[in-house]
Amino acid sequence: MWGADLFEIRIHHLEVGRGFCPDGWVHEKTVPFGIIAQATCGTYELQTESGTYVVTGSEAFLTPPHLPLRIKHIADAATGVMTMRYVHFQFYLMDTFDLFHLYELPHKCNPEKGQQFGELIEKLLALRDTIPSGAASITAIVTKNELAYRLLSLLLELAKPSENSASLLSAAQELQPVLAFIRDHWFEPIDIDLLLSKFAGSRSILFQLFRKQFQQTPMEYVKSVRLNEAYRKLCTSDTPVAEIALTSGFVNSFHFSREFKGKFQMTPTAARKANKLWMSM
Template sequence: MRDEWPEALTMRYLEAGAGVDTVDGALDAKTVPFAILAQATSGRYRLAYDGRSTEAGPESIVIAPPHRRLTFGHYATDESVMRSRWAHVAFSLWGSIDLWDLVELPRRLDGRAAEIVGESIHALLTDAPGEDPVRRLTRRLQIGATLAEVLITASTPRPEAADIAEGAFQLRPLLRYMQESLADPLDVAQLARVACLSEATLHRRFRQVFGTTPMRYLKRLRLDEAARTLGRTDRTIGAVAEEVGFANPYHFSREFQRAFGMPPRDFRTAASR
């Protein structure tokens, strides 16, 4: 089964940005569905989550995991300026298993690993004007693979990772179907038919593997995809909601705020920094 993992891995999200902050000590709190790799090219970052904080200057990279409440502190140099650059990256296994759910990401990278990430972010920020789309896609895939390799090498597998991966492997046709059908009005009966399982067995499998119900898992897939779409496109919130299966944009906004701690409009702004 493990021989299939490389082919099963998909890069779902890769975006980069840079900015200048002139407010020393500015705080940025958010929850996101992707890993954040951030470098202060001048000044320093302080990243806090799960009751611990990590600081990093220009020689290091801070790493923030998805689905945690994060607080970034921005601290300027003596010239009262902080310059930074970052990449947001997400990979999935069999279409819907978040790769970062299987490992404990390091809070900081130093040395050669930090240099590689910094070089990769720089490459993402320097797309050549007029570059052939196929070449650009190939280059981005190569950069994404490099970032994944650095992060996985520096990470620690979670104790439950093997059980999640083994269980998800058995459910992979259903997981792919769920990811490909986010816009459709799915219910448990339909999911059970796709999985060729009874509804009771499907519930039990999801509880054992993911610790939640099939419909709650589907809702997370929908909201994560919506957040990534908001971060990389200018589609209207109503259009994004419809694309991930929410017919009512008000219901979508309420569920989105529960998941990410802010409404979709504010998340779009937060995702760009």
């Protein structure tokens, strides 16, 4: 019998791809989703705030959301080619916040785990390249979800809970009504009084819990959700930037671009171009 305290884990974002690039190409970015990437020919050199990682052969690199990355692509010496496969992922806990807010991922995995990631990515790529209809499309969705959760299972085998994961989870449970409201209404006008109306405690406790859980004020968190969702729209649609700005809760495109660049170190237009380049290689 399943315990009543189990939490739902939902696939919020899953994007898979493969490609090639010239030797020495460097991609610098900060993104609102996790990445698993593997060089199928050549080598990755990954730089993060914690150090530099050389990833080659069947190894793969793993990075959580919102981590500044510098990714150098090094061609295979024999062929002069660099090819790769990758998946961008985001799993939500309680349908409200990123699961990997509670875990720490190693930035590199061994060849054995890398091979398992590679096999799952290949299956997701094969599924992406088919266009089923009718009942077959339902089967494809189920298969995609199965592969995504197998991917998550592998990630959790490598991850370790953060030191404060238990207290973070407790805070998230207390904030659940507020987080759920933000999830459903992030694109609408929201102020602190509206958030307080969804919370059973006082204003000071609300601020304390948000600081503990997200290192942000409630309204800073709302802005962060809006920017994350806007980034996802930029990467998955051709909607004009100005329209994304207005439908993401920002007063105008100038305000949106300023806040977006502050969070992701590039303009919305540059982020869209970089993602299209990354996905088309």
